[in-house]
Amino acid sequence: MQHYTMNLNLKVWRQKSGTSTGGFETYSVSNISSEMSFLEMIDVLNERLIKEGGDPIAFDHDCREGICGMCSMVIDGRPHGPWKGTTTCQLHMRAFKDGDTITIEPFRANAFPVIKDLMVSRSAFDRIIQAGGYVSVNTGNAVDGNAIPIEKEKADDAFAAAACIGCGACVAACKNASAMLFLSAKVSHLALLPQGEPERKQRVVSMVAQMDKEGFGSCTNTYACEAECPKEISVLNIARLNREYLNASLSGS
Amino acid sequence: MSWSNLFSTSIGKKLIMSLTGIFLVIFLVVHCYVNANVLFTNGEENFNRAAHFMGTNLLIRVTEIGLFAGFILHIIQGYKLEWLNRSKRASRYAVTAGNKTSKWYSRSMALLGSLILIFLIVHLAHFWVPSRITGLEEVTYDGKPYHNLYLEMQHVFAQPWAVALYLLGCFSLSWHLLHGIQSAAQTMGWTSKNYFPIIRSVGQAFSIVVPLIFALMPVFMHFGWEIDLGSITLLF
The missing domain is CATH 3.10.20.30 (Beta-grasp domain)
Known part of the structure; x- marks a missing residue:
């Protein structure tokens, strides 16, 4: 050029x-x-x-x-x-x-x-992660590749979701200032993997509760978030988050 | 967490919109099918008989209460969500992306819903109030009296403003459904890589076909048109 x-x-x-x-x-x-x-x-x-x-x-x-x-x-x-x-x-x-x-x-x-000026505090995202965006087991040393069998398609989807860098562009783009694309990426990447399975239900419920507490809006599916996401996180993760949440709420204790 | 807290969270509030929306979409199918009788020959008798069945069947009358509840819940929850979501960004942007990143109708559901609400109020006053409360002229088929709702439709749609308002209602409904159907599926968590294209296509087809059939009704009644189906009747 x-x-x-x-x-x-x-x-x-x-x-x-x-x-x-x-x-x-x-x-x-x-x-x-x-x-x-x-x-x-x-x-x-x-x-x-x-x-x-x-x-x-x-x-x-x-x-x-x-x-x-x-x-x-x-x-x-x-x-x-x-x-x-x-x-x-x-x-x-x-x-x-x-x-x-x-x-x-x-x-x-x-x-x-x-x-100040163009700087904003995105600590709300950190607190959402603290509410459950982790696996609380002692992982020890790195295990051998393929020691835990994971279907290729799930591994790919989990990896694509894990590409979220938590920049907050989804919130900035959304007319409702919703954090659903961010949260859906974080929930998806652990929900798809066996390591995330034990805390799967508690994780999604806690993280949604924290998201609401932080003052983000609801998702009205305009998909402006996906269009603006620098990592092109798919809105299909939001559908997965909704599924995970519904499942956890209906079957949780 | 128990399921009782489900509907109070941001996702739960959207679930209410989705569930009531799906219920209202099912109602549209039934309403469209019954009313489509007026488009065909012998429409008067077929439609009046169908309307009689809808007005006297106990199960349908009970469902009607649910239908009103569904409408009211969808409307109130919709406005509450719109207000709540607007409050999440106190300082607005000077420049917005507009249609570059999202469809105008996906951002205008409250506006489209409000237009449909205005239409709905007029629509209920035109047909629901006379047929359930104030009464209609009667017509006799096989020695049995029936409400002549068809005649009421002819009266209403003789007025050009009523035809225009109904067309605006159908137009708003079409755009509302175009976003609403796939959005409801997304909120329910039904969309996935395999199903998303199908849900979107079916939703788009529904959003065009059903409001179009509805829109034909006032136009046909206004101009006195009808389609000859020969021996086939649409009556269930």
Whole structure:
């Protein structure tokens, strides 16, 4: 692809803290390379803001390899931007053209309160995992591959569900700020495997209860979550979660 | 956890929508089949006889109470969920993805449901109230008196505004079902890799065919059209 440079207008959400009122500020950036990542473009702007004595834009990031789930941001109404199956750090500036105005907002949900600017707290996800997203046995050393026989199809589905990086784009994309795609991935990947079997029922009931406590909405099956998920987690996991939950509720003690 | 807590969680609330929705879809099939009599020759007698059966059969009258309960539960729970879900994002986005990531009708179930509710109120006032409460003209077949509900339909659908309103009702129903049927199946946990395409296709076909048959009724009655089936009658 041909390299090019561009000048852009950025409308960025600025908010000093969780308790203060935020608003949009407009910045112009120039000479941005089409080969930069979106976060590098913000790095360029931040370096300029620091040099000018201003406050740099706070945003979450860590691995910048698309696997850690730290980066967030809603770019022109799309969590992680316009590219399918891509995190913000893997979104490159060739997605935009010279003269574009880009609106950058934080993930918005009551359960994801803003910490500063584009950073939100996604601790609610950690607490959902703490409610049951684990296997509480002493696993010891790594066992030999194929020591526990697992059907290929189940192993594939479990692996696909386990690809969830917990970034929260599903919540940000959902009109109800529902965390069902995230939860369904976490429940599915353990429910499909023999290691998850002993705690299967308790796990789903506890995790749903925690999800409700955190203030996420219900799933109304618009499937915007699947469309925005950087790991392309399937909404069929949500059907599995519903099945697991119904089964646990009707047969549980 | 016991099953008694089931319906109070976020998934349980959706289960209520799903179960009542499926019940209402079954009602639509029966309602559509019975009323489709008016589209064919000898529609007056066939339809009036069918309506008589529906109005006098004890089992159906008892089910009717369940039907009202189903409607009320679906409506109240739907509005409660809409309000609850809207409250989960206090600060709104300046820019939204719109139709790029989801279908407009999947995001507009409350709006479509409200249009159907307006239609339903008028519809009940047009037909349910006269046939159950205020009374209808009578007609005699084989020496037995029957309510002439067919005549009432002719009166109502002689008015162009009524035809327009019923068409709007059917249109809203079609979009509502287009999302609702597959959504109900998803909430019940019936969808999987194998079944999802089938459920989606059957749901789409149902959402188009059933409202279309309903929509033909006011149009046929308005223009006095009928289809000649020869010796075949739709009467059960």
